Amino acid sequence: MAPKGSKAPKARPKPPDPPKEYPTIADELLAAYQESRPYQTLAASKGIQNLTANEKACYAHAVFLETGAWRSWPAATQNEFWKTIQSEKIPIPLPKPQDLGRDTRGIEVGKYTPAEFKLYLRREREIEGLLGKTMGYLRAIMAAKEHSPRVLELTEHIISMNAAHYTVWLYRSQTLLALNSSIPAELEWVNNVALDNQKNYQIWHHRQILVEHLVQDVGSDEGKLRELGKSEVAFMKEMFDEDAKNYHVWSYRQWLVRKLDLWQKGEIEDCERLLREDVRNNSAWAHRFFVVFSNPRYCTEGSKATEFDGGIPDEILDREIEFSKAACFEAPQNQSPWNYLRGVLKKGGRKLVSLECFAGEFVKIPEKEGEGEEDVKSSHALDFLADAWAEKGEREKADRALRLLGDKYDRIRKNYWDWRRALLKSDGGGLGGIEGQFVVGAKLFGH
């Protein structure tokens, strides 16, 4: 778009014809910005050394304008400077457009059309005034402890302007319960607010209060509970389509599984569906672990996630091991299934050695150091083997694995691997998965 060096006209380079309308406000601002600094653009595209003498001079002036360097010059020099600016018609550069951030719904403001942006600015100014007024009104109502239908209207109005208002949400749920309002209808409404406010967390606590109450109401009506579970899970799927690692949604889901007894109602299948999409989705792995190892049908009540639980049936342990093994094969350097595998072994009181062969699939290191081929496909497998070998008392081998990790395959964690080597020397232990946790751990921590 810039004129060629040899044919460069004396006049300032012509900016590209601006289209009448830009698709977004960010485009419009950027175009205006670029238009205001044609010489900088020219220099960038041609290279400074290829500019004509006049262009070079104009370029320098434009840059002085942009930096404000001229301000520190003596008055006479400044006058000279401005004369040239005027005679050469050098435009005054606009400041570089800043990121416009996101609106309350998390949408990038820069992606608004210019017309939308105008409306948006006006709305922003109004909202501040309006919110102040409405909040004042609600405050008076709250002080009078009034729980009436108009509270629902008022809080809905405030939430539509700003969904991050914990006081308003709490007062709304109190009012809903006081009025005996329809909770399914409220859930329906909250769905839309949640989809529009992906990162909002008050919504999920509100939901928890509603469902808690609904469950009390419905009592032991199995059918109704099943319906509720289904619709909640369906809604969460919509949320996960946006962000499959949304922490608030997952926390709510864990709460819901306990509340509605969803242990064996498709939770594991749902995790698998998400893991098929992204086997590195650690939130899905975490949920699976919770569903499998907190299920009251066979798990010991109060058994912590990091503890052995004698109640877990062997077939479940085997199934979980097979599942994580398959995932390790799919992407060996994915830490999620390796963490999962260790968790399963600990729950089942099984030794890491029981999976030595499996982990060995990903690690080829020669018997003698420096002799033969070395092929490590997963640093997590090597970590696993180090512990398995420590478990067997093969300290030398374990030490070599840890050294390889620190020196080659996971150098950023070298200090950690060195500490593990020190642990090994002190008691021959690793971070093994047997009951009572660690050979060393038990001794170290006196329990």
Add this chain to the structure above:
Amino acid sequence: MTFLIKGKKSQQRVRFIKRAIAGQGSHDPSPASESLHYDQQQAQRPDFITENSKDKPAIVDDAFGASSRSVMSAKTASMIPDLFTTLPPIRDLLQTGSSRVQDETIQECLPFLKGADLNVQCNEHGVPQLDRPRHINFLHKSLRKLPAPYVAADASRPWMFYWALAGLAAMGEDVSQYRERLISTVQPIQNSTGGFGGGNGQLSHLAPTYAILLSLVIVGGEEALEVIDRKAMWKWLGALKQPDGGFQMCVGGEEDVRGAYIAAVILTLLDLPIELSRESPAWSREGGTLLTNLPEWISKCQTFEGGVSSRPDAEAHGAYAFCVLACLSILGDPHIIIPKYLDVPCLISWLSSRQYAPEGGFSGRTNKLVDGCYSHWVGGCWPLIEACLDGPSLGSPAGIQVAPLTAVGHLYSREGLIRYILCCCQDQTKRGGLRDKPSHNSDSYHTCYVLAGLSSAQHRWHFNTSATKTATGGMLNSAYQWTSEPIVEDLQIFDGADRVGTWHPVFVIPEGAAERAKEYFASKGGF
């Protein structure tokens, strides 16, 4: 394009160009867009606090970048370990959503880690200086333009004070100038039933209460400390205490480990009694205190991965790991209480996995991206863990002598973290401030916690025996037994002037402030 730098004349031009580019991103965001940021701020993350979210990458003007890059890199490349300039040695072929954003993040960070940006001067280790004046200016400015009270309804005003005051104090600024304004801002949002709300007419909530309490302690002075209605606060804590041992964030609100940490901070800093008031839902004839079953409840938040979740059953997350370790370190001496309630080796394994290369920074969860704020949430766990492993520095034998850390110094790569912070987290334009990662705008939340992480990587903390216990002989004195020293080493990758002040490893405010507040309140001998 090529633009060779030869001879004196061109060099001058290079410098001139640098200024030109540095000036570009300089104009201030409009007040409207800034208040939007705060809206976003409420929304993000595990919301210990909520942080500013994404914002587009600052557009890097590449006009002069390409050529200068080679010049700069040639000079410094040899001093930057290849660990921080090359892809990880093992990479899977399978691509998924997680691996794609991870790869993008590495590509986004590499030019900064390589010192490839001409606009930024690097030392011989390829590390830029801490742009103190701009970061200081950024935080001062954040206090001049607080978000509008209603638009930013979710407690962000109190947080803005805390983030800015803590950050400024750590960079050596006198923050007493803000005392009056802080007091007049927080007085009206204290509720007579105890605690502070996020804004006018809002229910008391632990998050803004924590931010306000710490802000008052940072500015210090009797007038500031006397703002707090301690007796009402104590009653309110009783109302938040749950029969299972934890704390709700506000009456009727969610119960999570932030509540546990903040309640412990309030109890010890204000020197409140741990008895339960009769109105508390947790009160029973059998007795029990505000602390009953608190560590037991916390202990249920450790996950199979070794990390800690916001509440039992959820996924391990960096922010909550800090809350839990800091809470325990208030309830007792770290080397005794942490191993009693958490599986330490498993926790260390998970914490250590949070550090990635080449980025050098920490992530918050398995298979998530590095983010500057975890420099504190994860980075801040290390001093507590190290004290847990090494035991007290003075007097009695260490808790865990078998493999003391002294053998390896630290459990994580301090160099990696410092590189990530100084290379990737600084906004190098006139805007200043620190950020999540290069594609994100700076904000005061990240400025505060990135600086806290930097400080923690520059200093060593010692947990001492009761020698330094306050004279009160009261409860919860463990948090006042910490002392620090700068880490001095032969190969220091950051400039001496870039050492920031020390932050208390439990309270996350400049060292000394908490000690003074505790003493002030303890000397009252009652409400």
